[in-house]
């Protein structure tokens with residue numbers, strides 16, 4: 001039997017990317033019968049980011065990934081494994097992770113997508129942790145990336161107000177010193193399988209004129225049931241991860257919950273007996289970016305000075321499946337390193353397009369006008385200036 005202790009998997013790099021296009025509540029008021037007041041009070045969302053025609057899940061993921069690798073002080077070829085959580089891949093095949101591997105200039109890693117909807121990033125993180133602690137990898141890139149605005153029905157006010165686009169990434173690196181993921185809890189409850197789903201496009205109902213006419217290529221959701229699941233599950237999942245880490249909720253410096261709805265986050269705080277100061281919230285500016293929401297929030301929390309070396313963090317998510325997942329983490333990286341992300345500009349990262357094939361215009365008619373006006377600054381670059 002080997003006497004060597006398992007290595008720890010520290011978070012050494014973090015990065016994010018959000019497209020410049022902004023869809024506000026006022027824009028949605030013009031599309032469906034809703035109001036800024038309703039959306040803000042029921043969800044907490046004010047605006048979301050929308051990817052432009054030249055952007056894809058892979059392109060956003062690749063920018064966030066290059067930023068995370070720069071922050072970690074590594075080269076792309078130092079990465080052994082690329083795990084990309086998404087429910088909005090560029091294609092059914094190849095994996096979006098494979099496209100990202102090429103786009104970031106990595107020649108060595110194996111790459112795969114992880115499908116666990118909004119919990120996908122936590123699931124992928126747990127897999128990355130296992131690769132490192134088992135000795136199978138030294139550096140793992142874990143990405144959450146989504147382009148959801150192309151999968152929404154802009155006549156369905158119960159879903160089109162919720163979701164947005166973006167990407168976040170972390171690098172996990174092996175070390176013998178203590179730190180990184182301390183406790184994980186992952187659950188899957190198939191009883192909720194059809195509470196958030198996208199009916200057509202898969203083998204059960206391949207895409208056809210009929211499926212498109214029936215609007216079955218859009219995300220569907222039972223909001224009330226999903227809300228109940230979230231409020232029932234998030235606090236207990238977070239608590240289980242905290243307990244597995246040998247900690248108490250009061251030991252946690254910052255919770256970074258999935259950014260779905262401010263009322264759901266409030267109920268997690270209540271369930272854990274904590275105040276909202278312990279909850280990181282940025283959903284007002286991004287909406288629900290599914291698998292991207294936690295890595296974007298984590299990077300933003302670190303870059304905005306909410307995290308310091310030695311802090312204990314909890315990330316916790318829920319989503320379609322029904323899935324949920326949480327990780328308790330001991331933070332060991334110098335937050336000032338986040339400024340290194342600034343060296344990566346989106347225009348320097350390219351996803352190779354296929355030969356002899358032109359996609360049809362990917363932009364939904366409802367978003368054409370929004371994307372034609374000047375966008376907002378890119379949040380990753382702005383945050384980096386703080387540390388410059």
Ligand SMILES: CC(C)(COP(=O)(O)OP(=O)(O)OC[C@H]1O[C@@H](n2cnc3c(N)ncnc32)[C@H](O)[C@@H]1OP(=O)(O)O)[C@@H](O)C(=O)NCCC(=O)NCCS
Nearest residue numbers: 034035038042118157158161223224226227260261318319
């Ligand atoms: C979607 C959600 C915001 C709806 O909020 P809610 O308080 O539950 O609202 P309800 O669904 O009960 O609807 C209340 C009323 O508002 C209406 N409504 C729904 N969307 C609306 C909108 N965008 N604007 C105005 N009214 C709206 C409903 O039609 C309903 O009207 P009725 O009473 O006349 O039937 C909420 O259920 C939610 O956040 N669920 C979880 C969704 C989620 O997080 N999904 C992602 C999982 S990762």
